[in-house]
Amino acid sequence: MKLLVTGGAGFIGSNFIRFMLETYSDVWIVNLDKLTYAGNLDNLRDLETHPHYTFVRGDICDRATVEKLMSAGPDAVVNLAAETHVDRSIEDARSFIETNVLGTHCLLEAARANKVTRFIQVSTDEVYGSLSETGFFTEETPLRPNSPYAASKASADLLVKAYVHTFAFPGIITRCSNNFGPYQFPEKFLPLMINNARQGKTLPIYGDGLYIRDWLFARDHCRALDCVLRQGRAGEVYNIGGNNEWRNIDIAKRILRLLRQPESLLTFVKDRPGHDRRYAIDASKSFRELGWKPETRFEEGLGVTIRWYLENDAWLDKVTSGEYRNYYERMYSNR
Numbered sequence: 578m579k580l581l582v583t584g585g586a587g588f589i590g591s592n593f594i595r596f597m598l599e600t601y602s603d604v605w606i607v608n609l610d611k612l613t614y615a616g617n618l619d620n621l622r623d624l625e626t627h628p629h630y631t632f633v634r635g636d637i638c639d640r641a642t643v644e645k646l647m648s649a650g651p652d653a654v655v656n657l658a659a660e661t662h663v664d665r666s667i668e669d670a671r672s673f674i675e676t677n678v679l680g681t682h683c684l685l686e687a688a689r690a691n692k693v694t695r696f697i698q699v700s701t702d703e704v705y706g707s708l709s710e711t712g713f714f715t716e717e718t719p720l721r722p723n724s725p726y727a728a729s730k731a732s733a734d735l736l737v738k739a740y741v742h743t744f745a746f747p748g749i750i751t752r753c754s755n756n757f758g759p760y761q762f763p764e765k766f767l768p769l770m771i772n773n774a775r776q777g778k779t780l781p782i783y784g785d786g787l788y789i790r791d792w793l794f795a796r797d798h799c800r801a802l803d804c805v806l807r808q809g810r811a812g813e814v815y816n817i818g819g820n821n822e823w824r825n826i827d828i829a830k831r832i833l834r835l836l837r838q839p840e841s842l843l844t845f846v847k848d849r850p851g852h853d854r855r856y857a858i859d860a861s862k863s864f865r866e867l868g869w870k871p872e873t874r875f876e877e878g879l880g881v882t883i884r885w886y887l888e889n890d891a892w893l894d895k896v897t898s899g900e901y902r903n904y905y906e907r908m909y910s911n912r
């Protein structure tokens with residue numbers, strides 16, 4: 578199977594490429610990535626010379642590059658390229674609209690022109706909006722995105738759906754809950770908490786800390802994407818989730834305990850504007866139709882993740898220098 582993966586130098590993309598190349602000997606991957614602040618070739622250093630792997634630096638908004646790669650005739654496209662951080666989208670949404678909406682449109686057009694037979698749009702549960710204490714998002718839940726990030730992802734989903742409807746385009750949308758695992762950029766909650774805790778720095782908890790997310794180990798998400806590639810039905814949406822809800826404050830406390838740091842490091846800071854209270858996914862369609870289910874227990878995945886960050890402190894130090902320092906200063910100095 579020849580795959581065009583976009584955004585493969587990011588967190589989930591690099592986990593996905595590694596999973597596919599480790600699992601199959603008959604998969605060839607071209608990775609198209611712009612290498613934004615979140616894209617990092619160190620994430621795939623061990624695979625750089627793999628005979629089935631090719632890296633192309635480029636933008637999914639660049640029609641000529643995208644056209645060239647699509648005309649090579651991939652069996653499937655997996656679109657993971659995106660701007661992904663909610664807080665950054667609140668600061669400035671422009672790049673989110675460009676990459677997540679216009680970039681997806683560019684990929685759809687080229688895929689359609691070149692008669693690509695499978696297109697996986699990797700989306701998020703955030704397109705559904707927020708839940709109160711009860712209930713779950715199903716694939717039929719109306720889209721009610723609240724952040725600029727979520728709105729840009731919902732827009733891309735609607736474009737894919739429109740292409741499916743209008744052109745019988747073989748698009749499939751996956752909507753996954755919060756991922757965690759190795760190689761996640763430390764602007765996101767879990768690695769930010771680990772990074773600060775390992776240095777004895779304060780852990781910034783937004784608002785009352787009682788916000789709830791459903792957490793899935795990234796490798797389980799990658800296995801789900803593989804199932805969708807092989808068994809997913811064109812035109813369908815598949816929710817992917819861990820059935821694993823946690824309050825932010827409880828995860829932060831757990832990380833402090835595991836790293837033998839005091840709870841006094843917890844610092845309640847100004848809340849994120851428009852902060853979604855709770856996400857929870859009903860992934861029963863994926864269980865039923867794809868035969869997929871999460872395999873990694875939360876405690877196990879968290880242990881693996883913390884160990885990975887501790888053993889890869891050079892990676893962490895590198896990505897948290899430069900741009901990240903300015904970002905952190907901007908984001909947290911006045912909270």
Ligand code: NAD
Nearest residue numbers: 584586587588589611612613615616636637658659755756
């Ligand atoms: P990430 O921010 O770690 O990586 C994104 C990658 O996309 C980076 O390598 C970046 O360089 C690349 N990229 C950005 N703009 C690009 C462009 N214009 N052209 C080419 N490449 C570009 O993101 P992630 O957490 O790995 O998320 C991957 C996908 O999964 C996203 O679509 C995201 O919406 C979705 N998703 C993420 C989560 C999560 O918890 N991380 C959950 C559900 C869905």
Ligand code: TYD
Nearest residue numbers: 663755764765766767769781782783788825
């Ligand atoms: P995040 O990793 O940004 O993912 P998302 O907002 O897309 O779910 O945040 C996860 C949760 O953690 C969310 O409720 C916001 C919260 N959070 C904090 O409390 N402190 C932080 O420093 C960050 C980055 C997030």
